[in-house]
Amino acid sequence: AKCNNEGFPHKIVDLLDGFKASKTLFTASKLGVFDVLSDSEGLTLEEVADRIKASVLGTERLLDAAVSLGLLHRLRHGENTVYRNTDQARRFLVSDSPLSLHGYILHCNDLVWPLFTHLESAVREGTNQYERAFGKKTENLFQDGYYKKDDVKMRFMNAMHSIAKVTGTDVATAFDLSQFKTACDVGGCTGAMAYEFTKAHPGLSVIVFDLPPVIEMRHHFQPKEQDDRVSFVAGDFFKDDLPKADLYILARILHDWSDDKVHELLRKVSKACTPGGGLLVSEIFLDEERTRPSRALLQALSMTEGQQRSAVQYRDLLEEHGFTHVQTKYTDNLLDAMLFVKKDPNADKP
Ligand code: SAM
Numbered sequence: 244a245k246c247n248n249e250g251f252p253h254k255i256v257d258l259l260d261g262f263k264a265s266k267t268l269f270t271a272s273k274l275g276v277f278d279v280l281s282d283s284e285g286l287t288l289e290e291v292a293d294r295i296k297a298s299v300l301g302t303e304r305l306l307d308a309a310v311s312l313g314l315l316h317r318l319r320h321g322e323n324t325v326y327r328n329t330d331q332a333r334r335f336l337v338s339d340s341p342l343s344l345h346g347y348i349l350h351c352n353d354l355v356w357p358l359f360t361h362l363e364s365a366v367r368e369g370t371n372q373y374e375r376a377f378g379k380k381t382e383n384l385f386q387d388g389y390y391k392k393d394d395v396k397m398r399f400m401n402a403m404h405s406i407a408k409v410t411g412t413d414v415a416t417a418f419d420l421s422q423f424k425t426a427c428d429v430g431g432c433t434g435a436m437a438y439e440f441t442k443a444h445p446g447l448s449v450i451v452f453d454l455p456p457v458i459e460m461r462h463h464f465q466p467k468e469q470d471d472r473v474s475f476v477a478g479d480f481f482k483d484d485l486p487k488a489d490l491y492i493l494a495r496i497l498h499d500w501s502d503d504k505v506h507e508l509l510r511k512v513s514k515a516c517t518p519g520g521g522l523l524v525s526e527i528f529l530d531e532e533r534t535r536p537s538r539a540l541l542q543a544l545s546m547t548e549g550q551q552r553s554a555v556q557y558r559d560l561l562e563e564h565g566f567t568h569v570q571t572k573y574t575d576n577l578l579d580a581m582l583f584v585k586k587d588p589n590a591d592k593p
Pocket residue numbers: 385403404406407429430431432433436452453454457478479480481493494495496
Protein backbone atom coordinates (compact mmCIF):
# COMPACT_ATOMS: atom_id res chain seq x y z
CA ALA A 244 0.00 0.00 0.00
CA LYS A 245 1.17 3.52 -0.74
CA CYS A 246 2.28 5.33 2.36
CA ASN A 247 0.33 8.49 2.96
CA ASN A 248 2.90 11.21 3.48
CA GLU A 249 0.45 14.05 3.39
CA GLY A 250 1.04 16.35 6.28
CA PHE A 251 4.61 15.19 6.79
CA PRO A 252 6.80 18.29 7.24
CA HIS A 253 9.30 17.61 4.40
CA LYS A 254 10.42 21.20 4.22
CA ILE A 255 11.20 21.35 7.94
CA VAL A 256 12.99 18.02 7.92
CA ASP A 257 15.14 19.24 5.01
CA LEU A 258 15.98 22.34 7.01
CA LEU A 259 16.97 20.22 10.00
CA ASP A 260 19.64 18.64 7.80
CA GLY A 261 20.59 21.73 5.81
CA PHE A 262 23.56 22.60 8.02
CA LYS A 263 24.92 19.05 7.83
CA ALA A 264 24.78 19.16 4.05
CA SER A 265 26.54 22.54 3.94
CA LYS A 266 29.26 21.35 6.29
CA THR A 267 29.75 18.18 4.23
CA LEU A 268 30.39 20.32 1.14
CA PHE A 269 32.70 22.66 3.08
CA THR A 270 34.72 19.84 4.65
CA ALA A 271 35.08 17.87 1.42
CA SER A 272 36.31 21.07 -0.27
CA LYS A 273 38.67 22.03 2.52
CA LEU A 274 40.21 18.56 2.74
CA GLY A 275 40.72 18.60 -1.03
CA VAL A 276 38.44 15.67 -1.93
CA PHE A 277 37.37 17.18 -5.26
CA ASP A 278 40.97 18.08 -6.09
CA VAL A 279 42.39 14.61 -5.48
CA LEU A 280 39.62 13.14 -7.64
CA SER A 281 40.05 15.74 -10.38
CA ASP A 282 42.53 14.01 -12.63
CA SER A 283 41.47 10.42 -12.30
CA GLU A 284 38.72 8.16 -13.54
CA GLY A 285 38.03 7.27 -9.95
CA LEU A 286 39.87 6.47 -6.73
CA THR A 287 39.16 3.86 -4.09
CA LEU A 288 38.23 4.87 -0.58
CA GLU A 289 41.72 3.98 0.68
CA GLU A 290 43.38 6.04 -2.03
CA VAL A 291 41.26 9.10 -1.24
CA ALA A 292 41.84 8.72 2.52
CA ASP A 293 45.59 8.46 1.93
CA ARG A 294 45.72 11.53 -0.33
CA ILE A 295 43.63 13.76 1.92
CA LYS A 296 45.51 12.42 4.97
CA ALA A 297 42.39 11.35 6.84
CA SER A 298 41.10 8.20 8.51
CA VAL A 299 39.54 5.55 6.27
CA LEU A 300 36.39 5.40 8.37
CA GLY A 301 35.89 9.17 8.45
CA THR A 302 36.63 9.47 4.75
CA GLU A 303 34.12 6.76 3.93
CA ARG A 304 31.40 8.62 5.82
CA LEU A 305 32.30 11.90 4.15
CA LEU A 306 32.41 10.43 0.64
CA ASP A 307 29.15 8.55 1.06
CA ALA A 308 27.44 11.68 2.37
CA ALA A 309 28.81 13.58 -0.64
CA VAL A 310 27.45 10.85 -2.95
CA SER A 311 24.03 11.21 -1.35
CA LEU A 312 24.14 14.96 -2.00
CA GLY A 313 24.95 14.48 -5.68
CA LEU A 314 28.51 15.83 -5.38
CA LEU A 315 30.28 12.53 -6.11
CA HIS A 316 29.56 9.27 -7.93
CA ARG A 317 30.36 5.88 -6.41
CA LEU A 318 30.74 3.14 -9.03
CA ARG A 319 32.10 -0.33 -9.67
CA HIS A 320 35.39 -0.31 -11.57
CA GLY A 321 36.57 -3.88 -12.24
CA GLU A 322 37.15 -5.42 -8.83
CA ASN A 323 36.98 -2.11 -7.02
CA THR A 324 34.45 0.43 -5.87
CA VAL A 325 35.66 3.90 -6.77
CA TYR A 326 34.57 7.50 -6.18
CA ARG A 327 34.49 10.05 -8.98
CA ASN A 328 33.58 13.75 -9.27
CA THR A 329 30.19 14.56 -10.77
CA ASP A 330 30.18 17.04 -13.69
CA GLN A 331 29.14 19.86 -11.33
CA ALA A 332 31.97 19.02 -8.93
CA ARG A 333 34.44 19.02 -11.82
CA ARG A 334 33.27 22.44 -13.03
CA PHE A 335 32.65 24.25 -9.75
CA LEU A 336 34.39 22.46 -6.86
CA VAL A 337 37.86 21.55 -8.13
CA SER A 338 39.99 24.42 -6.84
CA ASP A 339 41.78 25.30 -10.09
CA SER A 340 38.85 24.97 -12.48
CA PRO A 341 38.06 28.27 -14.26
CA LEU A 342 34.67 28.66 -12.55
CA SER A 343 35.69 27.24 -9.19
CA LEU A 344 33.66 28.19 -6.12
CA HIS A 345 36.40 26.78 -3.88
CA GLY A 346 37.47 30.21 -2.59
CA TYR A 347 33.93 31.13 -1.67
CA ILE A 348 33.34 27.76 0.00
CA LEU A 349 36.40 28.23 2.25
CA HIS A 350 35.13 31.70 3.15
CA CYS A 351 31.76 30.16 4.10
CA ASN A 352 33.48 27.51 6.20
CA ASP A 353 36.10 29.64 7.93
CA LEU A 354 34.27 32.95 8.29
CA VAL A 355 30.51 32.67 7.79
CA TRP A 356 30.04 29.38 9.65
CA PRO A 357 31.60 30.68 12.91
CA LEU A 358 29.44 33.81 12.64
CA PHE A 359 26.32 31.68 12.23
CA THR A 360 27.13 29.57 15.28
CA HIS A 361 26.46 32.82 17.19
CA LEU A 362 23.23 33.65 15.37
CA GLU A 363 21.25 33.69 18.59
CA SER A 364 23.47 36.47 19.97
CA ALA A 365 23.40 38.24 16.62
CA VAL A 366 19.61 38.37 16.80
CA ARG A 367 19.55 39.44 20.46
CA GLU A 368 22.14 42.15 19.94
CA GLY A 369 21.31 43.14 16.38
CA THR A 370 24.88 42.94 15.19
CA ASN A 371 27.44 40.81 13.43
CA GLN A 372 29.29 38.41 15.76
CA TYR A 373 32.84 38.94 14.48
CA GLU A 374 34.21 39.74 17.92
CA ARG A 375 32.58 36.75 19.61
CA ALA A 376 33.63 34.37 16.84
CA PHE A 377 37.18 35.64 16.29
CA GLY A 378 38.02 37.49 19.51
CA LYS A 379 38.72 40.78 17.74
CA LYS A 380 36.83 44.06 17.74
CA THR A 381 36.17 45.58 14.33
CA GLU A 382 35.15 49.16 13.63
CA ASN A 383 35.42 48.51 9.92
CA LEU A 384 35.05 44.91 8.80
CA PHE A 385 37.39 45.32 5.85
CA GLN A 386 40.25 47.32 7.37
CA ASP A 387 40.17 45.86 10.92
CA GLY A 388 38.77 42.43 10.10
CA TYR A 389 39.68 40.98 6.72
CA TYR A 390 42.81 42.97 5.83
CA LYS A 391 44.87 42.85 9.06
CA LYS A 392 46.39 39.45 8.28
CA ASP A 393 47.57 38.31 4.86
CA ASP A 394 46.07 34.81 5.01
CA VAL A 395 42.64 36.16 6.01
CA LYS A 396 42.89 38.84 3.33
CA MET A 397 43.78 36.27 0.66
CA ARG A 398 40.90 34.06 1.74
CA PHE A 399 38.47 36.94 1.45
CA MET A 400 39.89 38.02 -1.92
CA ASN A 401 39.72 34.44 -3.20
CA ALA A 402 36.07 34.29 -2.15
CA MET A 403 35.20 37.53 -3.96
CA HIS A 404 37.22 36.41 -6.97
CA SER A 405 35.42 33.10 -7.31
CA ILE A 406 31.93 34.62 -7.06
CA ALA A 407 32.86 37.40 -9.50
CA LYS A 408 34.10 34.85 -12.04
CA VAL A 409 30.91 32.79 -11.80
CA THR A 410 28.51 35.76 -11.92
CA GLY A 411 30.61 38.26 -13.90
CA THR A 412 29.60 37.34 -17.45
CA ASP A 413 25.89 37.81 -16.72
CA VAL A 414 26.49 41.15 -15.02
CA ALA A 415 28.87 42.39 -17.72
CA THR A 416 26.49 41.45 -20.54
CA ALA A 417 23.29 42.64 -18.84
CA PHE A 418 23.19 45.95 -20.77
CA ASP A 419 24.35 47.60 -23.96
CA LEU A 420 27.29 49.67 -22.69
CA SER A 421 28.66 50.64 -26.08
CA GLN A 422 28.36 54.38 -25.40
CA PHE A 423 30.92 54.13 -22.56
CA LYS A 424 34.66 54.07 -23.22
CA THR A 425 35.99 54.04 -19.65
CA ALA A 426 34.63 52.50 -16.49
CA CYS A 427 35.64 52.54 -12.82
CA ASP A 428 34.82 49.42 -10.82
CA VAL A 429 34.47 50.95 -7.36
CA GLY A 430 35.49 48.33 -4.76
CA GLY A 431 36.50 46.12 -7.68
CA CYS A 432 38.70 43.86 -5.51
CA THR A 433 40.81 41.42 -7.57
CA GLY A 434 39.67 42.75 -10.94
CA ALA A 435 37.74 39.57 -11.80
CA MET A 436 34.61 41.56 -12.64
CA ALA A 437 36.61 44.17 -14.58
CA TYR A 438 38.06 41.46 -16.84
CA GLU A 439 34.53 40.20 -17.53
CA PHE A 440 33.55 43.72 -18.59
CA THR A 441 36.50 44.16 -20.95
CA LYS A 442 35.88 40.70 -22.41
CA ALA A 443 32.23 41.55 -23.06
CA HIS A 444 32.86 45.11 -24.35
CA PRO A 445 35.84 45.42 -26.69
CA GLY A 446 35.76 49.25 -26.60
CA LEU A 447 35.80 49.54 -22.81
CA SER A 448 38.73 50.08 -20.41
CA VAL A 449 38.18 49.51 -16.69
CA ILE A 450 39.96 51.02 -13.68
CA VAL A 451 39.66 48.85 -10.57
CA PHE A 452 39.51 51.05 -7.46
CA ASP A 453 39.96 49.42 -4.05
CA LEU A 454 41.78 49.80 -0.72
CA PRO A 455 45.61 49.71 -0.82
CA PRO A 456 45.98 46.30 0.92
CA VAL A 457 43.75 44.77 -1.77
CA ILE A 458 45.40 46.45 -4.74
CA GLU A 459 48.85 45.33 -3.57
CA MET A 460 47.77 41.68 -3.93
CA ARG A 461 46.38 42.07 -7.45
CA HIS A 462 49.21 40.09 -9.10
CA HIS A 463 47.98 36.87 -7.46
CA PHE A 464 44.75 37.13 -9.41
CA GLN A 465 45.81 38.16 -12.92
CA PRO A 466 44.28 36.03 -15.65
CA LYS A 467 46.63 34.08 -17.93
CA GLU A 468 45.81 36.37 -20.83
CA GLN A 469 46.84 39.83 -19.71
CA ASP A 470 44.59 42.68 -20.75
CA ASP A 471 46.05 46.18 -20.66
CA ARG A 472 42.53 47.65 -20.70
CA VAL A 473 42.29 46.76 -16.99
CA SER A 474 44.24 48.99 -14.59
CA PHE A 475 44.29 49.42 -10.80
CA VAL A 476 44.13 52.45 -8.51
CA ALA A 477 44.42 52.25 -4.70
CA GLY A 478 42.26 54.46 -2.50
CA ASP A 479 39.46 54.72 0.02
CA PHE A 480 36.06 55.40 -1.50
CA PHE A 481 34.92 57.30 1.59
CA LYS A 482 37.99 59.55 1.68
CA ASP A 483 39.66 59.86 -1.71
CA ASP A 484 38.50 61.20 -5.05
CA LEU A 485 37.36 58.51 -7.46
CA PRO A 486 39.11 58.14 -10.82
CA LYS A 487 37.29 59.82 -13.72
CA ALA A 488 35.26 57.44 -15.90
CA ASP A 489 32.18 57.39 -18.19
CA LEU A 490 30.63 54.52 -16.25
CA TYR A 491 30.84 53.65 -12.54
CA ILE A 492 30.27 50.08 -11.40
CA LEU A 493 29.19 49.25 -7.83
CA ALA A 494 29.03 45.47 -7.63
CA ARG A 495 28.23 43.99 -4.21
CA ILE A 496 29.19 47.24 -2.49
CA LEU A 497 26.01 49.01 -1.38
CA HIS A 498 24.55 46.12 0.66
CA ASP A 499 27.54 46.38 3.04
CA TRP A 500 26.59 49.88 4.21
CA SER A 501 23.89 51.82 6.06
CA ASP A 502 21.78 54.36 4.15
CA ASP A 503 23.96 57.16 5.58
CA LYS A 504 27.16 55.56 4.28
CA VAL A 505 25.49 54.75 0.94
CA HIS A 506 24.60 58.44 0.58
CA GLU A 507 28.18 59.40 1.40
CA LEU A 508 29.50 57.09 -1.29
CA LEU A 509 26.87 58.05 -3.87
CA ARG A 510 27.68 61.73 -3.33
CA LYS A 511 31.25 60.92 -4.35
CA VAL A 512 30.20 58.89 -7.37
CA SER A 513 27.78 61.60 -8.44
CA LYS A 514 30.47 64.26 -8.08
CA ALA A 515 32.90 62.28 -10.22
CA CYS A 516 30.32 61.30 -12.86
CA THR A 517 29.61 63.77 -15.67
CA PRO A 518 26.04 64.21 -17.02
CA GLY A 519 25.26 61.41 -19.46
CA GLY A 520 27.65 59.13 -17.59
CA GLY A 521 26.42 55.80 -16.26
CA LEU A 522 26.18 53.91 -13.00
CA LEU A 523 25.73 50.17 -12.88
CA VAL A 524 24.64 48.64 -9.56
CA SER A 525 24.87 44.90 -9.10
CA GLU A 526 23.34 43.27 -6.03
CA ILE A 527 20.72 40.68 -5.16
CA PHE A 528 17.48 42.68 -5.40
CA LEU A 529 14.81 41.72 -2.88
CA ASP A 530 11.27 41.65 -4.19
CA GLU A 531 9.03 44.47 -2.97
CA GLU A 532 7.39 42.28 -0.31
CA ARG A 533 10.88 41.43 1.02
CA THR A 534 10.16 37.70 0.87
CA ARG A 535 12.58 36.58 -1.82
CA PRO A 536 15.19 35.54 -2.65
CA SER A 537 15.78 33.73 0.58
CA ARG A 538 19.53 33.79 -0.15
CA ALA A 539 19.55 37.57 0.32
CA LEU A 540 17.65 37.39 3.61
CA LEU A 541 19.88 34.63 4.96
CA GLN A 542 22.96 36.66 4.07
CA ALA A 543 21.55 39.64 5.98
CA LEU A 544 21.61 37.61 9.22
CA SER A 545 25.38 38.07 9.55
CA MET A 546 25.53 41.72 8.53
CA THR A 547 26.62 44.61 10.73
CA GLU A 548 25.70 47.94 9.26
CA GLY A 549 24.61 46.72 5.86
CA GLN A 550 21.21 45.61 4.67
CA GLN A 551 19.51 43.98 1.69
CA ARG A 552 17.34 46.27 -0.41
CA SER A 553 14.77 45.97 -3.17
CA ALA A 554 15.20 47.34 -6.68
CA VAL A 555 12.88 50.23 -5.80
CA GLN A 556 14.91 51.06 -2.68
CA TYR A 557 18.12 51.18 -4.74
CA ARG A 558 16.40 53.29 -7.38
CA ASP A 559 15.18 55.78 -4.75
CA LEU A 560 18.65 56.05 -3.19
CA LEU A 561 20.25 56.70 -6.58
CA GLU A 562 17.64 59.17 -7.77
CA GLU A 563 18.49 61.38 -4.80
CA HIS A 564 21.95 61.74 -6.33
CA GLY A 565 20.81 62.71 -9.80
CA PHE A 566 20.78 59.27 -11.43
CA THR A 567 17.87 58.20 -13.64
CA HIS A 568 16.92 54.54 -13.82
CA VAL A 569 17.35 53.05 -17.30
CA GLN A 570 16.90 49.30 -16.93
CA THR A 571 16.85 46.42 -14.42
CA LYS A 572 18.04 42.95 -15.25
CA TYR A 573 17.26 39.90 -13.12
CA THR A 574 19.95 37.43 -14.10
CA ASP A 575 18.73 34.27 -12.33
CA ASN A 576 22.35 34.08 -11.24
CA LEU A 577 23.76 35.18 -7.88
CA LEU A 578 23.65 38.87 -8.81
CA ASP A 579 21.10 41.14 -10.51
CA ALA A 580 21.93 44.46 -12.12
CA MET A 581 20.51 47.96 -12.66
CA LEU A 582 21.71 50.66 -15.01
CA PHE A 583 21.34 54.41 -14.36
CA VAL A 584 22.46 57.54 -16.18
CA LYS A 585 23.43 60.82 -14.60
CA LYS A 586 20.95 63.57 -15.44
CA ASP A 587 22.14 66.85 -16.81
CA PRO A 588 21.11 69.27 -14.03
CA ASN A 589 20.56 72.01 -16.62
CA ALA A 590 18.56 69.87 -19.05
CA ASP A 591 15.11 70.78 -17.69
CA LYS A 592 15.85 74.47 -17.27
CA PRO A 593 14.24 76.83 -19.80
N1 SAM B 1 33.03 44.39 -6.34
C1 SAM B 1 33.65 43.13 -6.02
C2 SAM B 1 32.80 41.98 -6.50
O1 SAM B 1 31.62 42.18 -6.82
O2 SAM B 1 33.33 40.87 -6.55
C3 SAM B 1 34.00 42.99 -4.52
C4 SAM B 1 32.85 43.13 -3.56
S1 SAM B 1 33.34 42.99 -1.85
C5 SAM B 1 31.85 42.49 -1.06
C6 SAM B 1 33.50 44.68 -1.31
C7 SAM B 1 34.76 45.37 -1.82
O3 SAM B 1 34.75 46.75 -1.39
C8 SAM B 1 36.04 44.75 -1.28
O4 SAM B 1 36.91 44.48 -2.34
C9 SAM B 1 36.59 45.84 -0.36
O5 SAM B 1 37.99 45.85 -0.28
C10 SAM B 1 36.06 47.10 -1.00
N2 SAM B 1 36.03 48.22 -0.06
C11 SAM B 1 35.49 48.22 1.20
N3 SAM B 1 35.64 49.43 1.76
C12 SAM B 1 36.30 50.21 0.85
C13 SAM B 1 36.74 51.56 0.86
N4 SAM B 1 36.54 52.34 1.91
N5 SAM B 1 37.37 52.03 -0.26
C14 SAM B 1 37.57 51.23 -1.34
N6 SAM B 1 37.17 49.94 -1.40
C15 SAM B 1 36.54 49.43 -0.31
